[in-house]
Amino acid sequence: MTIVHMKDIVKRYGNQLVLDYVDLDMVEGEILGLLGPNGAGKTTLIHALIGLIKIDAGDIQVFGTSHKGNSLDIKRQLGLVTQDISIYEDLTARENLEFFGGIYGLKGQVLKERVAETLSFVGLSEYANKLPAKFSGGMLRRLNIACALVHRPKLLIMDEPTVGIDPQSRNHILETVRELNRQGTTILYTTHYMEEVQSIASRVVIMDQGHVIAEGTIRELVERIQHEEKISLEVAEVSGELISRLKKLNGIKQVIQKGNELQIISQVGAGNLDRVLAIAREAGGVRSINAEKPTLEDVFLTLTGKRLRDGEAE
Amino acid sequence: MTVFSFVFKRFFKGVANIAFISIIPLAAIFLPLGEWHPLPGGFQYYGIIQLFLAARLSGIILEDRSNKTLLRIGAAPISHFQYLFQNTLAYSLIMLMINLLFVLGGVLVHGEVLINPGILLVLYTFFGMLAISFSLAWFSLFDNKEAAFSVLTGLAMLMAMLGGMMWPIQAMPLLLQRTALLLPTYWLAEAILRLAGGATISQLIMPIAMMLLFSIGFIFLGSRKRLF
Known part of the structure; x- marks a missing residue:
C-alpha cells in the first residue's frame, strides 16, 4: 500500500x-534510502513531505490525505529525526521526551x-534523569532519535541520523x-554513508540537482548501471598459456597481470x-x-x- | 498546552533567571525616593527591569531557533500560531506574577508613598505585555541569541533614557522631547507621573491605549517571520 505519493513537486x-x-x-x-550529493534537494524534499515548506507546484499525499489543509492531521503520523541534534540541553532526557x-x-x-x-528502546533508561550535556555523541544521537519516536509515528523520516558518531553507536x-x-x-532514511543504505534499505532513490535520477532495489540499480565484474585471482604460477586461455573465455574483456595476481574483467552474467x-x-x-560485485x-x-x-551533509 | 507548561520548566531551571527575578526586583523595591520623581526609585526604573525580564523570557523562542528544536516543533502537529500563543501566554503570566510580587513588596516597604498600587499594577501589566511583544519583534530579526541580547541591552537603556524613565523629559532638547512620544517607554513614564499626580484610570486611557497599540504593532512584526 502506497503511503506517500509525491507528484510533480516543484520548489x-x-x-x-x-x-x-x-x-x-x-x-x-x-525502508527507503534517499541518496544524493550536496545540493541534490534531499532535505528540501523531506521538508516538503513534512509540510515545513510550501511547494510551488505538485501534490503531496500522505496516508491517502493531501497535505493541502490537512497538515496537522498528517504530522501526527510522522516522526522527524533531524540532521542536527535538536534537543533541549536544559531538560533531562526524560523531560525532552515528555515535551516532544x-x-x-x-x-x-x-x-x-x-x-x-522509548528510553528503554534506545538504551537510555539509565540516563533518563541526566542532562544531555553529560551524554556522549552516540547517546545524543539516540536521544535525538528517541524524541522522534515517542509518539510512535507510522512514517519515520531520518535525515542523516548517524553523522559524527563512532561505529559502535x-x-x-x-x-x-x-x-x-x-x-x-x-x-x-537519508545518509552520506553508502554502507548504511546497503545494510538497511529495501529500496533506494538517488537524487541529483533536484531530480530523481534513479530508483529501485540495490540489486536493480546495480544491474541497471554496471555491466562488468572484476575477478581477482592469485595463482601459483602465471604463464602465457594461462592468460591466453582466460582471454578466450566468452565475456572476458580484459586480463591484467601483476606478479602472481591476475585481474580479470568479465561481463556481468557471463x-x-x-x-x-x-x-x-x-x-x-x-x-x-575474489569476485568483486559492483557496489551502490x-x-x-x-x-x-x-x-x-565528497562534501558534508546537504 | 505542552509548550506553555515547558516555558515555566525551562525558565525556572535557569539559575541566572531565578537570580534575575529574585534579586533585581527585590533590590529595586528598597530603592528610596529620588530627587525629581514622586515614586520610590525602583518604581521609576521598573520598566527597564521589565524590558530585560521580557528579553530573558522571549529568549526561549530564540533558543528554540538556534538549537534547531524549532524544526522538530515545526514537524509536529502544532501550528505557528499555537506555538507563539502558548509561549507569549506563559511569558505574560510569569511577568504578571513578578509585577504582582513587586507591587505587593512596594506596598509593604513604602506604604502610602506608593500612590494607588492597584492602578500601578495595571500600568506595569500593560507595559509588561509591550516589553514581551517588543522582545519578540526584536528577536525575530536575529538567529543568534548573543548578538540579539547584546544589542537589545543597549537599545533598552537608550529607550529608557530618551523615554523619560531616568530623568524628566523636560530636561531634554525639544526635538528629543518630541521624539520621545514615539518610544513605548515614554508612555509608561508618562502614565506613572500622571498617576502620582492623582490621575484616575480614565485619565490614563491615552497612555494605556498607546502601550496597547505598541504591543499590537510589535506582536504583528514579531509574528510575521515564520518560525517554521
Missing part, C-alpha cells in the same frame, strides 16, 4: 530550482509509559532502525567465475580468488559523477 528559492518536478512514492513497511510527546498530544499515564518505553542506531521497521514503521577457477587449477593451483557506491558515482561523501 524554487528565488531563481534557483531546488526540486524540479520530483516524483516519489513510498510503500508501507519499507506532549506536542504530539500524548499526556498523563500514556505519555509516561511511552517515554519509559552507528551499529546500535542501525539495529534500532531495523527493529523499528520490523515493528511496522515505514522509514525514509558466469565466468567457475570457468576461470577451473582453468587456473589446471595451470598449477589457486592461492586465492559505483552506481552513485556512475549516475552523478560524484562520490557521496
Whole structure:
C-alpha cells in the first residue's frame, strides 16, 4: 500500500530550482534510502513531505490525505529525526521526551509509559534523569532519535541520523532502525554513508540537482548501471598459456597481470567465475580468488559523477 | 498546552533567571525616593527591569531557533500560531506574577508613598505585555541569541533614557522631547507621573491605549517571520 505519493513537486528559492518536478512514492513497511550529493534537494524534499515548506507546484499525499489543509492531521503520523541534534540541553532526557510527546498530544499515564518505553528502546533508561550535556555523541544521537519516536509515528523520516558518531553507536542506531521497521514503521532514511543504505534499505532513490535520477532495489540499480565484474585471482604460477586461455573465455574483456595476481574483467552474467577457477587449477593451483560485485557506491558515482561523501551533509 | 507548561520548566531551571527575578526586583523595591520623581526609585526604573525580564523570557523562542528544536516543533502537529500563543501566554503570566510580587513588596516597604498600587499594577501589566511583544519583534530579526541580547541591552537603556524613565523629559532638547512620544517607554513614564499626580484610570486611557497599540504593532512584526 502506497503511503506517500509525491507528484510533480516543484520548489524554487528565488531563481534557483531546488526540486524540479520530483516524483516519489513510498510503500508501507519499507525502508527507503534517499541518496544524493550536496545540493541534490534531499532535505528540501523531506521538508516538503513534512509540510515545513510550501511547494510551488505538485501534490503531496500522505496516508491517502493531501497535505493541502490537512497538515496537522498528517504530522501526527510522522516522526522527524533531524540532521542536527535538536534537543533541549536544559531538560533531562526524560523531560525532552515528555515535551516532544506532549506536542504530539500524548499526556498523563500514556505519555509516561511511552517515554519509559522509548528510553528503554534506545538504551537510555539509565540516563533518563541526566542532562544531555553529560551524554556522549552516540547517546545524543539516540536521544535525538528517541524524541522522534515517542509518539510512535507510522512514517519515520531520518535525515542523516548517524553523522559524527563512532561505529559502535552507528551499529546500535542501525539495529534500532531495523527493529523499528520490523515493528511496522515505514522509514525514509537519508545518509552520506553508502554502507548504511546497503545494510538497511529495501529500496533506494538517488537524487541529483533536484531530480530523481534513479530508483529501485540495490540489486536493480546495480544491474541497471554496471555491466562488468572484476575477478581477482592469485595463482601459483602465471604463464602465457594461462592468460591466453582466460582471454578466450566468452565475456572476458580484459586480463591484467601483476606478479602472481591476475585481474580479470568479465561481463556481468557471463558466469565466468567457475570457468576461470577451473582453468587456473589446471595451470598449477589457486592461492586465492575474489569476485568483486559492483557496489551502490559505483552506481552513485556512475549516475552523478560524484562520490557521496565528497562534501558534508546537504 | 505542552509548550506553555515547558516555558515555566525551562525558565525556572535557569539559575541566572531565578537570580534575575529574585534579586533585581527585590533590590529595586528598597530603592528610596529620588530627587525629581514622586515614586520610590525602583518604581521609576521598573520598566527597564521589565524590558530585560521580557528579553530573558522571549529568549526561549530564540533558543528554540538556534538549537534547531524549532524544526522538530515545526514537524509536529502544532501550528505557528499555537506555538507563539502558548509561549507569549506563559511569558505574560510569569511577568504578571513578578509585577504582582513587586507591587505587593512596594506596598509593604513604602506604604502610602506608593500612590494607588492597584492602578500601578495595571500600568506595569500593560507595559509588561509591550516589553514581551517588543522582545519578540526584536528577536525575530536575529538567529543568534548573543548578538540579539547584546544589542537589545543597549537599545533598552537608550529607550529608557530618551523615554523619560531616568530623568524628566523636560530636561531634554525639544526635538528629543518630541521624539520621545514615539518610544513605548515614554508612555509608561508618562502614565506613572500622571498617576502620582492623582490621575484616575480614565485619565490614563491615552497612555494605556498607546502601550496597547505598541504591543499590537510589535506582536504583528514579531509574528510575521515564520518560525517554521
